[in-house]
Amino acid sequence: MRSVNTDVAYNYIRKKILSGEYAPGQSLMTEVLAKDIKVSRTPVRDALRKLEADGLVTIRAHVGASVKQMQLKEFRETCDLRLALESHGAGLAALNRTESDLHEIKFALSAMERLTDQLIAADKEQPILGELAREDVRFHVAIMTAAKNDLMKKEILRLHLINRVVWGAPSEQSLLKKADMDARHRVVLAKHKDIYKAIAASDPVAAKKEMEFHLQDLIDHNLRLISRAESGVIARELTPEELAYRST
Amino acid sequence: MRSVNTDVAYNYIRKKILSGEYAPGQSLMTEVLAKDIKVSRTPVRDALRKLEADGLVTIRAHVGASVKQMQLKEFRETCDLRLALESHGAGLAALNRTESDLHEIKFALSAMERLTDQLIAADKEQPILGELAREDVRFHVAIMTAAKNDLMKKEILRLHLINRVVWGAPSEQSLLKKADMDARHRVVLAKHKDIYKAIAASDPVAAKKEMEFHLQDLIDHNLRLISRAESGVIARELTPEELAYRST
DNA sequence: GTTGAGTTCAATGTATACAATAGTATCCCT
DNA sequence: AGGGATACTATTGTATACATTGAACTCAAC
Known part of the structure; x- marks a missing residue:
């Protein structure tokens, strides 16, 4: 379809979800949306259906x-x-990257480095955090671009966006001290540098491994945060089962 | 949505696509389908949209x-x-499988073994080939079930179905001699057995490796067949670029 | 006070009429 | 005859009226 009104509705709603204006769980009524967007319910329903497919x-x-x-x-x-996807993709990226791909990755990496420094120095962190998240996505997507597999790239972008929306970073700030967060951001940056190096060196095995470590680390970190949030800010360690799903 | 008529239309069209009754490229007009299914165009359009999301x-x-x-x-x-997904999933399956999962995988494997023997003995192969393809999907899906990741399972099933429809096995028979096909099926069966063994032994590294080899082998085989078909049955070898996308 | 059936209503699902458009056929001009 | 603009038409996109249904609410019985 990709017709005008359907697209308008799709982009309108998608943007509001991604920006956090519509919070997780909020109900999206076709009539209300239709009135807001000034189209009928039909294209709104189409848009919602497509957003459902997007997850x-x-x-x-x-x-x-x-x-x-x-x-x-x-x-x-x-x-x-x-x-699974990104570690495989990182391997492909190491094999298939062009110089121009590499520059793109480097660019995102540099931006993250700059933002991380700013973040550590700053006291008002919120806007910088948003930028940092965007650059993080840009970094990962740039790698998938270098992997030369459009389907995989699309899928990964989709997963990134889902995670950003649904999980976002609502609790991180409230749950961690600034010092911890700063340390965290430094770790992420260091990991990204390792990944970049492996891809630059055209070393698929290393690239894959580094990406695997990076994401597993991220997963462990996030799951810990979630479990803390769920148990009402009182920290508790995750059980082995909850931390499972590790293949290497 | 998941309302009655939309589902009816969805299942109706999906079935016809998967059975091959609607061939790739065939146009699906909403009015015609609506008349066939005896609903209006609206649920048909919804169904088509969902099928688009399915790929x-x-x-x-x-x-x-x-x-x-x-x-x-x-x-x-x-x-x-x-x-990427299945090799990772095979690793998870080796870690997370229960005995009951293992039985399920074994069951599909045994069915394939039986069918492969029948196929080699038979002269009328077409119906057996269809059954074999179904059992192949069952085998792979059983492994993903054992991996205990529903999202991954769903995604893999989706990819299997896409490949079956779009590629199917229209040219295989016409392009290969029976002896070659028999050999091929024996190889696939042997690979499946290796994968099964690794999962049964709870060896994630081996399971991952075996699955990786199996699928890479399958990819190479299929790409060769496609290139033959495209160059008009005259066999030619694939260029290195066409065979690329190998990460290990 | 709590449970249950029955009723109401608000929001969705469906059908259909109308509008917009991509692709095709026609026709004219060179 | 060939090429290009134009008109036509078939099919989709959109709006809207109507049907359906899940959930909330009422109220009576226990």
Whole structure:
């Protein structure tokens, strides 16, 4: 389809979900949206359906649509999908990258480095955090571009966006001290540098391994945070089962 | 949504695509389908949209829907996605499998063994080939079930179905001598046995490796067949570029 | 006070009429 | 005859009215 009004509705709703204006769980009623966007319910329903396929929206028959909300299980599964795809993709990127791909990756990496420094220095962190998240996605997507597999790239971007929306970073700030967060960002940056180096060196095995470590680390970190949030800010360690899903 | 009529239309069309009744490229007009299914165009359009998300249908604005047709590039990308997901999944399966999962995998394996023997003995092969393809999917899906990641399982099933429809096995029979095909099926069966053994032994590294080899082998085989078909049955070897996308 | 059936209603699912458009056929001009 | 602009038409996209249904609410019985 990709017709005008359907696209307008799709982009409108998608943007509001990605920006956080529509929070997870919020119900999306076709009539309200139609009035806001100034089109009829039909293209709105099409848009919602496409957003459902993207994994950003949940639709139940006769009940309606709402911004997707994830359970811990699903979040973990999403992360694991990312791990499988991105580590494989990093290997391909090391093999198939051009110089121009490499520059693109380097560019995102530099931007993250700059932002990380700013973040550590700053006291008002919120806007910088948003930028950093965007550059993080740019870094990972640049790698998938270098892998020369459009399907894989699309899928990974999709998973990134799902994770950003559904999990976002609502609790991180409230749960971690600034010093911890700074340390965290430094670790991420260092990992990214390792990945970059392996790809630059055209070493597929190393690139794959580095990406695998990076994402597994990220997963462990996030799962710890979630479990803390769920148990009401009182920190508790994850059980072995909850940390499972490690293949190497 | 998941409302009655939409589901009816979805299942109706999906079935016909998967059974091959609607060939790749065939146009799917909403009015015709609506009349066949005895519903209005609205649920038919919904169904087509969902099938597009599944990757079985292509929709262009103001032109309409048609059964998906793949280019070589996209086929290769799909295969590579499968490689990434299934090898990772095989590793997880080796870790997370229960005894009951193992029985399920073994069951599919035994069925394939039986069918392969029948196939080699038979002269009328077509119906057996279909059954074999189904059991192959069952084998791979059983492994993903054992991996305990529903998202990954769903995604892999999706990719299997896409490959079956779009590529199917239309040319295989016409391009290969029976002896070659028999040999091929024996190789596949042997590979499956290796994968099974690794999972049974709870050896994630081996399971991953075996699955990787199996799928890479499958990809190489298919790409060779496609290139033959495209160059008009006259066999030619693939160029290194066409065989690329190997990460290990 | 709690449970249960019955009723109401708000939101979705469906059908259909109308509008917009891509592709095709026609026709004219060179 | 060939090429290009134009008109036509078939099919899709959109709007809207109507049907259906899940969930909330009422109220009576226990």
